[in-house]
Amino acid sequence: MSDNPTANFKQVHHSVTKIDAKQLALGKDSYVGDLAPREALIVKMLWSPHPHARITSINVSKAEKMPGVKAVLWHGNVPRNIHCTAGQGYPEPSPYDTFIFDTKVRHVGDRVAAVAAETAEQAEAALKKITVKYELLEPVFTIDEAMAEDAPIIHDEPEAYVPIPIPYDPKKNLVAMVGCEAGDFDQGMQDADFTFDDTYETPYAQHCPIEPYTSLAHVDSAGRIVITTSTQVPFHCRRIVAQALGLPVQKIRVIKPRIGGGFGSKQEILLEDIVALVALRTGRPAFWQFTREENFITGRTRHPIRVRLRAGIKKDGTITAIGMDCWNNTGAYGGHGLTVVSCCGSKVLPLYRCDNIHFDGKVLYTNLPVGGAYRGFGATQAFFAMESTIDKMADAIGMDPLEFRRQNHIQSGDSSPIFAALGEGKEGTPMTIDSCALDDCIAKGAEAIGWDKRTDWRDKTGRYRRGIGMACLMQGSSIPHIDMGGASIKINEDGSFNLLVGATDLGTGSDTVLAQIAAEELATTTDKMIVYSSDTDMTPFDVGAYASSTTYLSGEASRKAAADAKRQILKTGAEILGLPVDQVQCVASHVQNTDGSQKVSYGDIACYALYSKNQYQIIGTGSHFTEKSPPPFAAHYAEIEVDTWTGLIRVLQYVSTIDCGTAINPALCEGQTEGGTLNGISYALTEQYLFTNGRMTNPSFAEYHIFSMRDKPPIKAILVPSYEHSGPFGAKSVSEICINGPAPVFANAIYNATGARLYEFPFMPEKVLKAIQAVKA
Amino acid sequence: MKKNPQTVQFTINGESKTFITEPDEKLLDLLRREGYKGAKFGCGQGTCGSCTVLMDGRAVYSCLLYAMQVEGHEIRTIESIGTHDNPSEFQQELIDGGAVQCGYCIPGMIMSATALMENETHFDDETVREYMDGNLCRCTGYEKIWSALRRVLDRQEAQNTQS
Ligand code: FES
Ligand code: FES
Numbered sequence: 001m002s003d004n005p006t007a008n009f010k011q012v013h014h015s016v017t018k019i020d021a022k023q024l025a026l027g028k029d030s031y032v033g034d035l036a037p038r039e040a041l042i043v044k045m046l047w048s049p050h051p052h053a054r055i056t057s058i059n060v061s062k063a064e065k066m067p068g069v070k071a072v073l074w075h076g077n078v079p080r081n082i083h084c085t086a087g088q089g090y091p092e093p094s095p096y097d098t099f100i101f102d103t104k105v106r107h108v109g110d111r112v113a114a115v116a117a118e119t120a121e122q123a124e125a126a127l128k129k130i131t132v133k134y135e136l137l138e139p140v141f142t143i144d145e146a147m148a149e150d151a152p153i154i155h156d157e158p159e160a161y162v163p164i165p166i167p168y169d170p171k172k173n174l175v176a177m178v179g180c181e182a183g184d185f186d187q188g189m190q191d192a193d194f195t196f197d198d199t200y201e202t203p204y205a206q207h208c209p210i211e212p213y214t215s216l217a218h219v220d221s222a223g224r225i226v227i228t229t230s231t232q233v234p235f236h237c238r239r240i241v242a243q244a245l246g247l248p249v250q251k252i253r254v255i256k257p258r259i260g261g262g263f264g265s266k267q268e269i270l271l272e273d274i275v276a277l278v279a280l281r282t283g284r285p286a287f288w289q290f291t292r293e294e295n296f297i298t299g300r301t302r303h304p305i306r307v308r309l310r311a312g313i314k315k316d317g318t319i320t321a322i323g324m325d326c327w328n329n330t331g332a333y334g335g336h337g338l339t340v341v342s343c344c345g346s347k348v349l350p351l352y353r354c355d356n357i358h359f360d361g362k363v364l365y366t367n368l369p370v371g372g373a374y375r376g377f378g379a380t381q382a383f384f385a386m387e388s389t390i391d392k393m394a395d396a397i398g399m400d401p402l403e404f405r406r407q408n409h410i411q412s413g414d415s416s417p418i419f420a421a422l423g424e425g426k427e428g429t430p431m432t433i434d435s436c437a438l439d440d441c442i443a444k445g446a447e448a449i450g451w452d453k454r455t456d457w458r459d460k461t462g463r464y465r466r467g468i469g470m471a472c473l474m475q476g477s478s479i480p481h482i483d484m485g486g487a488s489i490k491i492n493e494d495g496s497f498n499l500l501v502g503a504t505d506l507g508t509g510s511d512t513v514l515a516q517i518a519a520e521e522l523a524t525t526t527d528k529m530i531v532y533s534s535d536t537d538m539t540p541f542d543v544g545a546y547a548s549s550t551t552y553l554s555g556e557a558s559r560k561a562a563a564d565a566k567r568q569i570l571k572t573g574a575e576i577l578g579l580p581v582d583q584v585q586c587v588a589s590h591v592q593n594t595d596g597s598q599k600v601s602y603g604d605i606a607c608y609a610l611y612s613k614n615q616y617q618i619i620g621t622g623s624h625f626t627e628k629s630p631p632p633f634a635a636h637y638a639e640i641e642v643d644t645w646t647g648l649i650r651v652l653q654y655v656s657t658i659d660c661g662t663a664i665n666p667a668l669c670e671g672q673t674e675g676g677t678l679n680g681i682s683y684a685l686t687e688q689y690l691f692t693n694g695r696m697t698n699p700s701f702a703e704y705h706i707f708s709m710r711d712k713p714p715i716k717a718i719l720v721p722s723y724e725h726s727g728p729f730g731a732k733s734v735s736e737i738c739i740n741g742p743a744p745v746f747a748n749a750i751y752n753a754t755g756a757r758l759y760e761f762p763f764m765p766e767k768v769l770k771a772i773q774a775v776k777a
Numbered sequence: 778m779k780k781n782p783q784t785v786q787f788t789i790n791g792e793s794k795t796f797i798t799e800p801d802e803k804l805l806d807l808l809r810r811e812g813y814k815g816a817k818f819g820c821g822q823g824t825c826g827s828c829t830v831l832m833d834g835r836a837v838y839s840c841l842l843y844a845m846q847v848e849g850h851e852i853r854t855i856e857s858i859g860t861h862d863n864p865s866e867f868q869q870e871l872i873d874g875g876a877v878q879c880g881y882c883i884p885g886m887i888m889s890a891t892a893l894m895e896n897e898t899h900f901d902d903e904t905v906r907e908y909m910d911g912n913l914c915r916c917t918g919y920e921k922i923w924s925a926l927r928r929v930l931d932r933q934e935a936q937n938t939q940s
Binding site for chain 2: 015017018020021022023024025026027028029030031033034038121207208209210211212258259260261263289291292506507508509665667668670671674675676677678679700701702706708709710712715717
């Protein structure tokens with residue numbers, strides 16, 4: 001960037017204080033659980049103990065008579081409307097395969113019946129009085145079992161269908177299929193000097209927001225249902241609850257207060273239909289908060305995916321072919337199945353230049369926990385395969401893996417056939433890369449980790465061996481032609497502004513980021529912004545917080561709304577100053593003439609417009625959708641020490657560089673990067689679902705280990721500047737990309753330390769030890 | 778509705794109060810019911826720390842303690858620490874350092890840090906980890922929480938050695 005547009009920024013590109021930080025640090029009532037009234041009924045759910053069964057009879061009469069019980073809901077007394085719980089655009093690229101309650105249960109932790117009572121203890125006591133008879137059906141636990149010739153059919157309900165024209169064949173447990181070809185893959189493999197064909201497996205994981213899923217509903221004085229919920233998708237929530245309950249959207253209001261983390265898990269409607277029904281039936285507020293165990297067994301998870309990666313390269317390092325086949329286990333319901341597997345291809349394959357590409361994705365039902373959206377969204381799974389194979393390629397031709405990546409990665413001005421070929425349930429959108437600072441990311445990260453000191457594994461001896469690994473990554477910024485965000489902004493007498501956004505801050509700091517963007521556009525300061533997000537009655541529409549869209553997409557909507565308000569402020573300011581509008585400008589919360597000798601403050605302009613003359617409300621609106629999804633880029637590095645006697649890995653240092661375009665708020669961008677990276681580290685090293693007959697046996701933080709402050713290795717986040725011209729003030733996305741790095745980085749570091757190559761994680765000691773022993777043998 | 782109402786008396790944020798409870802009620806539930814909602818429910822199993830309060834100056838998981846167990850003891854919650862006009866030093870550092878993301882873990886972190894600052898005079902990294910290890914955060918990667926805390930502790934330690 002010869003001219004540096006970021007140099008003049010006064011609000012964006014500064015680490016402005018996060019606007020809700022103080023209220024949260026003071027512990028003020030902020031989250032759904034803090035807002036529940038004392039008289040709220042408590043909801044508890046009876047979950048299926050079986051992975052696959054038909055409910056032949058269910059008797060709730062005893063439960064209904066239990067003390068304190070106000071409602072019991074089950075398949076016999078609720079509407080039966082097929083829908084999808086995934087919070088996505090409409091119509092969804094996911095099957096409608098879910099009822100509020102069904103006569104069949106499809107995983108351990110599927111809904112059977114709900115009780116609402118005065119207290120949690122009473123609700124739980126009543127659950128025990130519900131008698132259910134099950135006809136047990138043969139369960140399906142693996143992708144191979146799901147695809148077998150005469151596999152049990154998990155979704156045999158006749159109502160199931162997918163609302164867009166894509167393949168869906170529930171009789172074969174097939175949720176979706178997607179594929180694309182560019183060039184001639186077979187020819188590319190033939191032209192190669194070296195070929196690779198490896199299969200990688202990525203495991204289940206849960207997002208583990210510290211605030212579990214939580215929802216509250218009441219019926220207001222006008223008879224409308226008000227749902228206050230911990231969601232990433234308030235507008236989709238309204239639409240889906242309306243669909244499930246068979247009510248008009250108009251009857252429902254969804255409010256999102258502060259959210260205690262989501263990471264994708266709360267892009268799903270799992271509680272809201274039930275609390276709404278209870279409130280409707282009883283006239284009482286209804287509150288439901290998952291236990292930690294419920295968060296694991298019935299909350300959404302990361303889809304486990306098997307990736308077969310085939311590739312060919314020339315001796316000079318040219319990649320002649322890449323073929324990726326993905327099998328996605330979506331568990332008992334199909335939400336996000338297709339889109340996650342599509343992102344395995346669309347967010348990964350474009351990273352390296354290659355003319356001959358094959359991609360094939362299949363999504364299958366099993367009787368296991370349900371996959372959903374999880375930060376990284378398919379890219380995490382596929383990057384493990386891709387970046388492991390990239391290291392193998394470099395190794396095969398005796399090239400430094402860093403140099404190999406540098407030689408092959410996509411650059412500004414490049415395109416990829418994948419952008420046009422792979423979208424979300426439809427074709428993608430062609431795109432040329434504008435900003436790309438991946439070279440800088442690679443260089444800065446290499447320096448920070450000390451790449452120079454990296455030596456070949458064959459030169460290492462002794463019990464403890466150190467290794468350095470790296471990976472390059474990309475993601476996207478929103479979904480082109482699908483995502484949309486809206487904002488409005490109005491002025492108050494003192495020159496403050498109400499910024500109303502549908503975008504959903506779930507702890508990321510997006511309210512602050514959007515306020516900075518609006519303030520920059522309006523030439524005022526961020527502290528003048530009163531931000532409200534998000535409330536389906538009050539704020540403009542936004543698809544919600546997912547697909548790394550908020551800064552890039554909702555940010556541009558906020559900028560446009562601010563620009564709209566600014567035009568009105570300029571006009572009124574010019575009128576007050578008695579100057580033509582083309583001779584005034586906005587500077588430091590004032591409208592002034594060119595030399596600043598005549599000026600009027602925003603507060604005075606607001607008072608004039610509201611009270612004095614030609615009265616009107618200065619209010620700007622903006623909405624935005626995108627033509628492209630510019631990828632942020634990242635290079636990750638780690639130095640680890642492997643105990644070759646036990647297989648234990650110690651992470652000595654982790655470096656996470658990122659090119660997110662203009663960092664609107666550098667401190668928050670670093671925070672996103674550090675947090676996502678540690679989540680990825682924890683996923684790669686310790687997090688796992690253990691199953692016995694489809695039941696997760698370790699549903700607690702005692703047994704499902706997420707990293708604590710003691711576990712945390714030193715993480716160095718490095719923001720590498722670039723400028724994305726299509727984004728607000730040059731910004732791209734930041735939130736998701738960083739979680740993709742640790743698994744391949746560690747796999748490559750383990751190889752560099754020991755010569756052992758692992759194709760599945762978490763890299764638990766016994767797994768690593770086995771691989772090391774295989775090298776020695 | 779109450780099956781077996783009992784009363785429990787303890788000091789909460791400096792005030793002696795009596796509450797109706799039941800033998801099986803957890804301290805966290807009592808506190809939240811009575812409006813001390815800064816302590817959060819994250820797991821109910823003593824594994825996440827979002828419910829941390831101080832009992833006689835020691836950080837405890839209020840989700841594990843029965844309300845009856847705190848009879849006669851001194852309980853302090855986040856509500857006793859800082860105000861909008863006058864946040865505590867650690868709160869201010871967290872705010873300034875961009876260490877508060879979703880914030881759900883933060884009150885618990887602050888209570889553990891309070892116990893650390895009140896009970897120790899020397900804050901080597903290992904001691905800090907010891908006190909803070911029971912508070913999980915899924916958003917921040919702990920980097921900014923750690924450095925905010927370190928800034929406060931370093932200042933405090935410098936003062937301690939001076940005086
Ligand atoms: S809620 Fe008490 S430790 Fe998690
Ligand atoms: S800030 Fe979200 S859990 Fe710590």
